[in-house]
Amino acid sequence: MIELGSEEFPILYEDNHLIVTVKPQNLASCPDESGDNNALDAVKDYLRTTYEKKGNVYTGLVHRLDRPTGGVMVFAKTSKAAGRLSEQMRTGDFDKRYLTVLVGTPSPESGRLTGYLKKNTVNNMVYLCPQGTDGARLAVLDYEVLESAAGLCLAEIKLHTGRSHQIRVQTAGISHPVYGDMRYGGENAKKGKLALFAYSLSFTHPVTKERMRFVAEPPAGEQPWSKFDLSKVFRRVHG
Secondary structure: OEEEOOEEEOEEEEOOOEEEEEEOOOOEOOOOOOOOOEHHHHHHHHHHHHOOOOOOOOOEEOOOOOOOOEEEEEEEOOHHHHHHHHHHHHHOOOEEEEEEEEEOOOOOOEEEEEEEEEEEOOOOEEEEEOOOOOOOEEEEEEEEEEEEEOOEEEEEEEEOOOOOOHHHHHHHHOOOOEOOOHHHHHHHOOOOOOOEEEEEEEEEOOOOOOEEEEEOOOOOOOOOHHHOOHHHHHHHHOO
16 A cells, blocks of 8 residues: 555555556646645655665656546556556557546447647646647547436546546537536536546556556445446456
8 A cells, every 4th residue: 555644545566667556536646836745756655665765766657647536547667667658658558448427428328539629728727629729639539328327427438548637628528527527517517526537557568568457446435426336347347
């Protein structure tokens, strides 16, 4: 377990090259202007303490999760591993899947969302915009509705691009915002903790070349996750 003040979060896997953990919701992935606690520094502190290392401990940030999004993250323990994992990110060898609860049920219940996103760094908001807009970047995701209940649906999202706030902006763009996302969903969203969780991460080990998959469950006992049978999803994942 990785300690962060009075909290702990689990390690799913660790070897000489990388460490895979589950980032809690509302924890920054890395240091930012807020100066708040973050996952990267927590992993560094864990490595420094556990292995009695002195000075700066190399920990490579391979990818990020937005602060309100919890879920599986991998960190590199060597620069070589960081470089190889980053190359997989660039070429699309990373398979990142999320579970989310959306307001309403999209029609069709599975499909691909493709658009262009641009971030306003002043207000930290991301906007859908026309192709060709200066600074806009292509955003692609696949979605599949797994179950519907009480005016909500449980959906799996597979990212093909890793844009800031991507899932939140693109689902709000089809009028089915993520539950709890008042920023992008506005009056269409529901008040509560953001229901977005990075539950599955697959990649090729940077040294052994073994294909690896790591899975973690969202907080099943909390609303709105408790409205759905999450065990179905994980039975399917583990085949």
